[in-house]
Amino acid sequence: MPRLRLRCDRRCLRALAAQALLLAAVAGVLAWLAGNAGAKLAQQGIASGFGFLGKEAAFAISEHPIAYSPADSYARALTVGVLNTLKVALPALLFATVLGTLAGIAQLGRNWLAARLARGYVEAVRNVPLLLQLFFWYGLLTELLPLPRQAWSPLPGVFLSRRGLMLPAPAGEGWGTLLAAAALGLAAALALRAAYGRVRRGGGALAALLLAPPLAAWLATAGTRAWSVPALQGFNYVGGTTLSPEFAALLLGLTLYAGSYIAEIVRAGILAVPRGQVEAGLALGLSRAQVLRLIVLPQALRAIVPPLASQYLSLVKNSSLAVAIGYPDVVSISNTAINQTGQAVEGIAIIMAAYLSVSLAVAALMNLYNRRVALRGATR
Amino acid sequence: MHHTIRTSVAALLAAYALGQAGAALAGETFDTVKKRGTLRCGVNVSVPGFSAPDSQGKWTGLDVDVCRAVAAAVFGDANKVEFVPLNAQQRFAAVQSGEVDLLSRNTTWTLSRDAGLKLDFGPVVFYDGQGFMVPKAMGVKSATELNGATVCVQTGTSTEQTLADWFRAKNMSFKPVVIDSFDELNKAFFAGRCDVYTTDRSGLASIRKTMSGKPDDYVILPETISKEPLAPAWRHGDNEWGDVVRWSVTALIEAEELGINSANVDAQASSGNPAVARFLGTTHGLGAALGLSDKWAYDIVKQVGNYGEVYQRNIREPLELARDLNALWTAGGLLYAIPVR
């Protein structure tokens, strides 16, 4: 016995020593790299640190979800970049999920044409680099759509041209109040449901709670609400809101590309559900759609969610290819900042930090959802 | 565990050795170049007229010929150049780290680059300035009418900031479409994605001429909103190397001033004109002071030509761009060779 303890001690000591050595080696290499960088930067007279963030950016950005002008700081420009990344990545997540689910189910369905088309789509899109697809879509969008003066107007106030899709936008502070009221109603309804559990009765009260505040706000703000409608004035459409061709190409490319991967994930997930489950469901007299919705999908979800999470992450990261087709995402704006300041280290650090935080947020959300999906059937 | 450490140390050493293999010591570029036997020259990935590979993969252009002139002076062989295509973000780092010996990539000589990025710039090889191009059908006569326009602009250059500054100073607004790649941007403009295209005037002229298909449908507006003297660059403080580059470029201009070109250089060398004989190294030469052979200027002119030939071949003919500012001082331009004597 004592001998054994002695051996353990030696092993523990060895392990400790090895780890200390490892840590020292990693720290040493990092310090060496940092030292080199410091020396070179000093020698080249390039400023370092994030002081430049407060300086005036002095370049323009075409799309900015928040107010921005060249007189604003680099920090604000980069914030615009991050918001633009989210602006394209989040809708792409949604659309890709819908498209991927449909294509995944269609491949296994009995409609021959739909299955073939879905299969063709998945194979064609998955095996070609996304960058190439983005170039292709962007070229197509800017070459096929009509010129601004001949813009196609399917509905009054809606214009489609090479400058993008112009839509009417809400204007006036009334809309803000309306939005706040709707949020209030939703929160109250959710609180009620949480407090009383799933009430069978009382649905009316719930609906009233949900609808009353926005309805009241709708009536109260009638005078302060308006629509800003785009109109051709001078060179461009003024007013309303614009979806640029760069945004559209990126959204389309990301959606199709991620959709093809999601289709494969969904297909594999459904195949993982034993056939007997489907047959049992049909034998119970459920329709095919009901079997899919009530039996297959809930079980398939368990196999689907973990790979789906990593697919979502790669979609967000893939949005960095925006730089190639001129959508002002965080990479594109950091690029300009690097060009103007020469501070490559800081610029790249900002890009990485931005993606890391988005990745971590998406990963955390998906983990949460995964736990919910997994818990319901956690008998295994 | 030990294995892990040993492996990682070995990997590190290997990486280091790899690095050493391509080592070039800053401050001694000239020696490194001579020892290597080729000149590593940083050029643009693709700008017609300045540097672009043709269908055969051969580099051509004004910037490319500057590299070739330096190689001719150093090695007596204009082909001893390795061209390193660089994009805008990489170019200065590539010079600073020693990846290239010379940067000849339509780069504007400015104070902040010269002093701030610790570079040295050689004689200006091309005088340029930022301008605007619009479709003729738009009916715009001056850039001051461009309020609210959508502007196509390439990233990675000072163009973006110059553009924003100019519009701000005029209290006008615009919408930029910023694209990294030259050909993608051209496509976007000609497809009507933007109202206006802005870049250096030489670039506008070349794009209008060669890329539009219908040059007459586009006009370049009269305003020039910046000065862009393009010059080769090398590492700050590398004086011997700087001299070689400076005088190689000067020799191109001097040869044109003296009326020497690649066709008549042999006849000129034996013509008896003392200034020409000195320049071409027929009599006691000027090469020794530079650490070059006496035939250095002869090799440049013989293999690359004089500045006029270089311009004619790369800019005048394919882009149909007149000499204007880039004519000799005797012809009303700005090119004035420092005396080679």
Add this chain to the structure above:
Amino acid sequence: MAKRLRAAAGWARTHLFAGPWDALVTLALAALLAAALPPLLRWALWQAQWSGDAAGCRAAGGACWAFIGEKARFILFGLYPPAEQWRAALAVGLFLAMAGYSAARFRLPAAGWALTAAACGGLLAGGVAGLPAVPATQWGGLPLTLLLTVLGLAGAFPLALLLALGRRSRLPVLRALCAGYVELVRGVPLVSVLFMASVMLPLLLPGGVVIDKLVRAQLAIVLFVAAYMAEAVRGGLQAVPEGQDEAASALGLRWWQRQRYVVLPQALRVALPALVGIAIGTFKDTSLVVVIGLFDLMTSARAALADPRWLGFSAEAYLFTGTLYFVLAYALSRYGRALEARLAAGEGE
């Protein structure tokens, strides 16, 4: 005849019109095809121009395959000197033949691959056997894309093994370092890693040390791919029952021996399909070196588009290049399927 017609109708009823919804979907898709296919075919085939120059192409209005004829050499081999181009072509052929052979046999003959690698390297770089040297700055097109992919995967694999084993180590510091590395790299886009290699890495090295741009990009790809591979390998490791390791331990095998002879062979078998997926991804992702100006297949296709004499044929160039990528990636993915089926069958035995 009538019988066959009835059979066809029956097939259509079960496969296309099984219910009102099915019928609706079928009709909608058919309408879509009917609208999209004729103009597409007209463009790609009937009005296409197969030879001639750009002016002829513009007049014809269809696809300009003459452009591909003119530029195929440049797209495939980039800046490689035309006189030496047979070498690049031979290297690609050699590599594909070896890859096909290995795939058909489901094995990786080490000696054969070492020989192939040496031959390909010698052919590309030259300087041996009387072949003139071609510096790496002139490599381009498909050979470069394949080189970046293969060296990227080969370099990443050992690193990935170490990372995956390290992440399951009993030493908390090692575990944290490996996990930290993998999660950090997986959290950022390849574009940023490539930027780092191209702009930032030169700053991190001591003065005077220069690493070639191609090597830097290669290093970035290795470091990036290793993180993803490590996760695939870790998944495989988790699938190996504890008992295997314990049994090997009881036999007196040391840690390295246990991993080498017992755990890793089983883990890698499980991880293989995922590794093939990573290989496909890496192949496609090498196209991102466009952002740092390396002349790979993608960049050379775009450089071909910049030729003033041949403007406006981007759709043709992208279709051509896309097809090249597709053929190779699709072949690889079919191989992945075959591998999976083989492994599944092996388990059933």
